Amino acid sequence: MATKWVRRIAILLGLALLVSFGAWAVPRALDPTDHTPEKRAQDKRWVESSPYFWDRQACRWVGLCGLHHLRRDPPSRGDQQRDREWPEDDKIRGELRRRRATDWEDGAPRTDRKRNVRDRRRVLRDIPDYVTRHAPLVHLYSGEEFWPSDMKEHVEHMTVFVDDECLNNSDHRWTLHNLHELNALGDLIRLRSNDDVETRPDWLHSHHNIPQPYEDDPGEVHKERKPSHPHGRPRDPIEREPTTWYDVDKSHPSRRISDPRRLRSDTQQAKRLTTRGHKPDRDGYSRAPAVLVVVDKGSGVVDAFWFFFYSYNLGQTVLGLRFGNHVGDWEHCMVRFENGVPRGVFFSEHEGGQAYAWEAVEKSADGTRPIIYSAVGSHAMYPLPGPHPYIIPFGLLKDVTDRGPLWDPSLNKYAYHYDYALDAGHADDSDKDAPDREQRPDPDSLVPAAENPSAPTSWFHFAGRWGDEVYSLADPRQWRLFGQYHYVTGPDGPKFKGLNRSKLCQLDNCRISYELDPHGTWY
Numbered sequence: 001m002a003t004k005w006v007r008r009i010a011i012l013l014g015l016a017l018l019v020s021f022g023a024w025a026v027p028r029a030l031d032p033t034d035h036t037p038e039k040r041a042q043d044k045r046w047v048e049s050s051p052y053f054w055d056r057q058a059c060r061w062v063g064l065c066g067l068h069h070l071r072r073d074p075p076s077r078g079d080q081q082r083d084r085e086w087p088e089d090d091k092i093r094g095e096l097r098r099r100r101a102t103d104w105e106d107g108a109p110r111t112d113r114k115r116n117v118r119d120r121r122r123v124l125r126d127i128p129d130y131v132t133r134h135a136p137l138v139h140l141y142s143g144e145e146f147w148p149s150d151m152k153e154h155v156e157h158m159t160v161f162v163d164d165e166c167l168n169n170s171d172h173r174w175t176l177h178n179l180h181e182l183n184a185l186g187d188l189i190r191l192r193s194n195d196d197v198e199t200r201p202d203w204l205h206s207h208h209n210i211p212q213p214y215e216d217d218p219g220e221v222h223k224e225r226k227p228s229h230p231h232g233r234p235r236d237p238i239e240r241e242p243t244t245w246y247d248v249d250k251s252h253p254s255r256r257i258s259d260p261r262r263l264r265s266d267t268q269q270a271k272r273l274t275t276r277g278h279k280p281d282r283d284g285y286s287r288a289p290a291v292l293v294v295v296d297k298g299s300g301v302v303d304a305f306w307f308f309f310y311s312y313n314l315g316q317t318v319l320g321l322r323f324g325n326h327v328g329d330w331e332h333c334m335v336r337f338e339n340g341v342p343r344g345v346f347f348s349e350h351e352g353g354q355a356y357a358w359e360a361v362e363k364s365a366d367g368t369r370p371i372i373y374s375a376v377g378s379h380a381m382y383p384l385p386g387p388h389p390y391i392i393p394f395g396l397l398k399d400v401t402d403r404g405p406l407w408d409p410s411l412n413k414y415a416y417h418y419d420y421a422l423d424a425g426h427a428d429d430s431d432k433d434a435p436d437r438e439q440r441p442d443p444d445s446l447v448p449a450a451e452n453p454s455a456p457t458s459w460f461h462f463a464g465r466w467g468d469e470v471y472s473l474a475d476p477r478q479w480r481l482f483g484q485y486h487y488v489t490g491p492d493g494p495k496f497k498g499l500n501r502s503k504l505c506q507l508d509n510c511r512i513s514y515e516l517d518p519h520g521t522w523y
Contacts (some may be wrong), residue, residue, distance in 0.1 A: 074147075249500065356513050
């Protein structure tokens with residue numbers, strides 16, 4: 001009898017250890033990002049934030065955190081939910097009411113160009129014609145709930161927090177023209193929503209920014225390009241490209257690896273393209289401006305980064321539970337040019353993204369503009385419509401894209417030129433080894449294009465987060481199952497998306513695809 005009980009206890013202990021090991025190993029296997037000691041320390045503090053002993057133990061040992069918080073999280077609450085009653089002593093609502101008392105000022109600082117020597121010496125440049133000619137077109141999802149947003153409107157609904165303390169800005173007004181001054185106030189800077197985002201206030205949805213519909217059927221605006229490559233054609237860029245345009249920056253010039261006559265013909269093609277002119281109509285216009293940042297990498301290589309801002313990222317669902325929500329959302333694509341000829345396109349997806357040769361991507365009917373598909377809720381960017389599973393196997397967690405409203409970001413944008421080398425060289429000797437966000441920005445590293453000489457630049461150098469910090473385990477809005485959070489921290493701004501990168505991809509492990517693969521992933 002004793003032997004039987006010992007065997008049962010041993011089996012139970014073995015199962016418990018197996019479950020605990022699985023809860024430890026599964027999140028690490030599913031998360032393609034690195035786990036630094038700093039991240040592990042943050043995770044430990046996050047788990048400790050729960051006031052309940054059994055919640056902390058379940059979180060540590062079996063990866064189930066905040067089970068008592070689980071509930072449905074629909075995209076829209078409806079008007080009847082907006083004004084639901086909250087107890088007056090509720091800590092979250094009390095904090096949100098205090099935030100609403102703060103002010104944001106809309107106006108730009110007035111400068112006297114006659115007295116400002118730096119402004120007089122600054123030469124504004126036009127955006128190259130080929131950048132506009134090959135600007136992307138973005139299919140937003142037909143059932144989208146959170147549309148493109150104006151970052152100026154976004155900050156009006158936010159309060160600055162420095163090192164988890166609300167900043168008393170009664171003596172100062174923070175705008176897109178002075179936002180980078182916050183960098184000097186602390187290491188942990190966040191913009192936090194003045195509203196409980198679970199009530200889905202109107203400014204999160206930005207319905208007024210839905211692109212204007214095309215007169216023709218959007219399906220007629222472009223045509224899908226079916227790749228057709230000869231069997232056995234090399235897939236490695238070094239075996240098929242004339243130069244090393246796919247891995248170049250000012251410190252590592254492009255090298256010729258093919259017949260120079262082929263490169264010369266491509267350059268002549270670019271000259272022919274730039275003489276035609278580009279006359280877009282108003283179809284596809286959104287009141288939310290996109291952000292275009294043009295970066296010269298040397299050797300005739302130019303990267304055109306197109307950034308798209310949304311006030312809210314709605315995560316996807318697994319078995320009815322939603323994961324990955326966050327306030328503020330920066331997505332981007334990048335078109336790389338060599339001597340004015342488009343060579344490749346990068347599509348951002350969550351923590352990474354995919355790179356494609358120009359010849360592979362779907363384009364507009366005239367063959368000049370790449371077509372991008374924005375996923376519902378997350379706004380991740382893909383080259384094809386349809387489902388796009390990621391992270392969790394068996395397609396349980398997936399993005400979905402379709403041929404919804406077509407957005408032409410070139411019609412309304414902030415346009416800039418950025419010199420990353422100038423920015424890096426502006427750091428003091430004492431902080432030369434510090435990461436980019438800790439270095440003092442050079443005010444001349446980002447210059448507005450000639451088409452918008454008064455465009456704000458301070459926001460670009462802001463080193464904080466554009467949305468709420470990950471909610472603690474004590475917050476009733478938060479849960480985490482096997483490493484996947486209901487709410488995560490808001491994003492960094494465009495400056496910290498690797499604008500100085502030599503490769504197309506945001507991460508070092510970069511694979512350029514020459515065919516569209518509906519099952520392709522970046523990890």
